Amino acid sequence: MNDRSPTLAARVSYQALRDYLATRQWQSMPSRLSYAAIYRSPGAGEVEVQIPLDPDLADYADAITFAARRISSFEGRPMEQVLRDLVQPRSDTVRYALSGVATETGTIGLVAGLALVEGALKSLLASACSVQRPRRFHPRMTLTDAESYVRACRLGQTEIGSFVLTVDTPLDIHDQLDASETPFGRRATTLLFESTAYLARSIRQGEAARVLDDRPDAPLVSANLCDALVEMMPPDESADLRLSGAWSPLIPAPTAVPVVIHFDRTMFESVERLAQQLRPSQSTEGTHFVGKVVELSGAPNAAGQLEGDVILQVQADDQLLKVRVALAPKAYADAGTAHFAQQYVSVHGQLHRGRRTHGLRNPTGFTILPA
Known part of the structure; x- marks a missing residue:
């Protein structure tokens, strides 16, 4: 025992x-x-x-x-x-587990652990936003009830398993349960399990594209939920991802809702592709981004001038994203100056979403902003 x-x-x-x-x-x-x-x-x-x-x-x-x-x-x-x-009888429980050779000791790398926590938070927020306002993509997940729901969630103690993150989710975001309808928190947790189960089943059956269709008999899967799942998946694809849950005893458990969902590592690429397809098409005119340079990885060109990739951390859709952009020598030099001085930079381009690091196509107007 x-x-x-x-x-x-x-x-x-x-x-x-x-x-x-x-x-x-x-x-x-x-x-x-x-x-x-x-x-x-x-x-x-x-x-x-x-x-x-x-x-x-x-x-x-x-x-x-x-x-x-x-x-x-x-x-x-x-x-x-x-x-x-x-x-925790007033809460439903959601468990996020990574299982694989790298997690057999019950431990996980710090960076991967932080990504699991951040992805779990975003998955709960995405489901809550879809309950409050059903749509394929939430450009800003700042809906009042959804944010209240996530703020009321609590981390549970770690459990026996490869690596298990336990989250207690509230039945409701208000002080008193309304017996006349299913509480908001239960609806959010239910949609999380229904959507992830439908997503996993569609990919496993070779019919991932059906997730993109609006079907009255299928739960809504949002780009934000897919993004959250991608974030939780180890970058080296060394582990599988499992979601499981248990329902609060205060109200009847929903029927026919799977409470164990398995995403094996071969499915990660499909989830990432669906996340991109569920988003609205990016404007060909590009978007303005402001952020900081966090990594320089250029190389000398034929003339001996440094040029190439830099990684920016920018704000987009109320999220902090790491974006890779290729810069010519002058802009690359400015990026180095901004990096060492910890100044903000500005750039225009077309965002191309990836798993961990995103890309910025056709960058223009790279400048250092005044301190």
């Missing part, structure tokens, strides 16, 4: 455990004990769980642990996950 299980079990409310079982169609059975309730599993009803009804009982944590062990065996998932779901 994991050392943290007793601590988690002591924090579980018996009311939350009863609600958890009831919303999963476990049946309440007669009990001869006034301090215990009995529930029988759905279907053949071969598993029974006894719930302690008094948190002051000396063996309360042990009884909760025993119940959680039986539930985990019945559901086929780790007991600690069951306990964590019971500790």
Whole structure:
């Protein structure tokens, strides 16, 4: 048993455990004990769980642990996950996991870990924006309810697995649940699972293009969601990405919604391509960008002058993007000056989206902005 299980079990409310079982169609059975309730599993009803009804009982944590062990065996998932779901009954749980040779120790590179966290945040925000305003692309993910939803999300403790990031997502962004309709937070989490499952299934079946079509029987997949998935994928394609989840016991779980979605590394390129195709076409006139030079990687030309690629960090669509741009000697020299002086630069061009670093085509007007 994991050392943290007793601590988690002591924090579980018996009311939350009863609600958890009831919303999963476990049946309440007669009990001869006034301090215990009995529930029988759905279907053949071969598993029974006894719930302690008094948190002051000396063996309360042990009884909760025993119940959680039986539930985990019945559901086929780790007991600690069951306990964590019971500790946060007002939240749904989303788990983002990277699995592969590089993560077998349960650790991950710092840069890849930061990208996983940032991508997870963007995936939740993209789904919340699509609930509030359904569309294929959100140029600015700044909708009020969507931002409130993401601000209320909380990181859970790491779990056993290759590398698992746990996020507790609120059922609702308001103080009190409205029983007359599905809460906003549940709708956002549901759309996240529906959209990612549909996306993964379409790619796996060789029909990725159907994601681009507006189908009344299919969940909406946005470019922003695809961007978020791409960001979470390791740049060296050394691991698969898995999403999984658990529903709060306070309201019935949605039916026919997959809660385990697998993107293997062979699917990364397709997700990236769909992210580009779901975006509106870029204007041929180009766009104005302002940012800072973060990397210089040019080389001397035939005349001995430095020219070539620089990496800029610019603001676009309310996101910080790394953009690669090829510069002639004069502009490259200006880029070097701006880099060492930490000054902002300005440039026009056509943005071409990539996985980690994007490209800027036909750059013009590269200048250093006044400090």
